[in-house]
Amino acid sequence: MVARFDLIRRAAGSMLAAALALAGFAAIGPAVHAAGEPLAQAVPCLPCHSRTNLAARPKVPNILGQDAKYLIHQISAFQRQFVAGKTRFLRLERRHPVMNREAPKLERDDIQVVAEYFAAQACVSARDIDGGPSESLPQPKLATRCFLCHGEGGRTHHAFVPSLAGQRMSYLRKQMQEFRDTKWEDFIDQGQARVHRMMTRQGLPLDDAQIDELAHYFASLPCR
Numbered sequence: 001m002v003a004r005f006d007l008i009r010r011a012a013g014s015m016l017a018a019a020l021a022l023a024g025f026a027a028i029g030p031a032v033h034a035a036g037e038p039l040a041q042a043v044p045c046l047p048c049h050s051r052t053n054l055a056a057r058p059k060v061p062n063i064l065g066q067d068a069k070y071l072i073h074q075i076s077a078f079q080r081q082f083v084a085g086k087t088r089f090l091r092l093e094r095r096h097p098v099m100n101r102e103a104p105k106l107e108r109d110d111i112q113v114v115a116e117y118f119a120a121q122a123c124v125s126a127r128d129i130d131g132g133p134s135e136s137l138p139q140p141k142l143a144t145r146c147f148l149c150h151g152e153g154g155r156t157h158h159a160f161v162p163s164l165a166g167q168r169m170s171y172l173r174k175q176m177q178e179f180r181d182t183k184w185e186d187f188i189d190q191g192q193a194r195v196h197r198m199m200t201r202q203g204l205p206l207d208d209a210q211i212d213e214l215a216h217y218f219a220s221l222p223c224r
């Protein structure tokens with residue numbers, strides 16, 4: 001009962017935080033950590049997400065230099081649990097066996113400071129960790145549509161929208177497939193799933209070949 005109450009309280013807290021952030025009320029404070037020292041609250045994340053460990057972890061996305069509000073949103077989405085009896089979500093939801101285990105290690109009050117810690121770091125280009133072409137691939141026609149939200153060349157200028165330029169190819173491909181293939185009902189089961197009212201619509205018309213082409217293209221771009 002206590003656990004159930006805690007879940008509801010957390011869900012309500014996250015909705016409020018998102019509403020405040022959307023309304024532009026989020027207080028963005030400086031990351032409190034000494035220069036050169038990793039932020040204590042981010043330490044559980046570093047075995048996978050640090051600059052040095054990324055190369056050995058091919059399935060881990062590069063979150064360095066990513067939009068802070070986007071990161072806050074994703075960490076909260078990974079923390080949120082499915083509440084039995086509710087089969088529809090109005091906002092984004094995201095499931096992944098590793099991150100659904102890792103994200104709850106952060107206290108709600110620490111999410112922002114951890115997101116800012118990663119956002120403040122220089123980004124990494126996939127070509128430098130995974131190899132691949134040293135030149136950017138030619139731009140597929142379809143990519144112009146993506147630039148509307150993800151920014152020219154996949155470098156975002158919008159809060160809550162991630163940059164795609166230089167993100168890892170297999171990660172980009174998997175996310176697009178998940179947006180396309182996840183049904184809202186999938187959140188009843190454990191497993192992997194991702195929905196978002198904008199990206200689900202964007203993913204729907206794409207076939208595997210188009211997804212592949214877009215993923216290779218964005219992964220080939222320098223991250224800045």
Ligand code: HEC
Binds near residue numbers: 075096
């Ligand atoms: C054991 C490895 C591991 C650890 C530890 C870990 N992560 Fe992750 N993280 C992953 C993987 C794998 C994914 C990709 C999930 C997917 O494919 O949907 C991911 C995805 C993410 C994303 C989404 C990125 C995007 O572009 O949407 C964020 C944000 C994130 N992690 C933050 C964190 C934070 C903060 C911590 C520490 C509390 C953490 N992770 C700890 C492996 C890890």
Ligand code: HEC
Binds near residue numbers: 143162176202
């Ligand atoms: C209408 C705006 C919009 C358009 C157009 C759009 N996206 Fe997105 N995209 C988003 C938003 C918002 C998110 C973040 C979703 C979330 O919060 O889970 C996103 C997330 C993504 C992600 C996940 C990135 C990550 O780090 O996890 C990928 C990959 C992606 N989009 C690819 C594309 C591609 C390729 C196109 C063009 C075919 C495209 N998007 C068009 C708004 C858009």
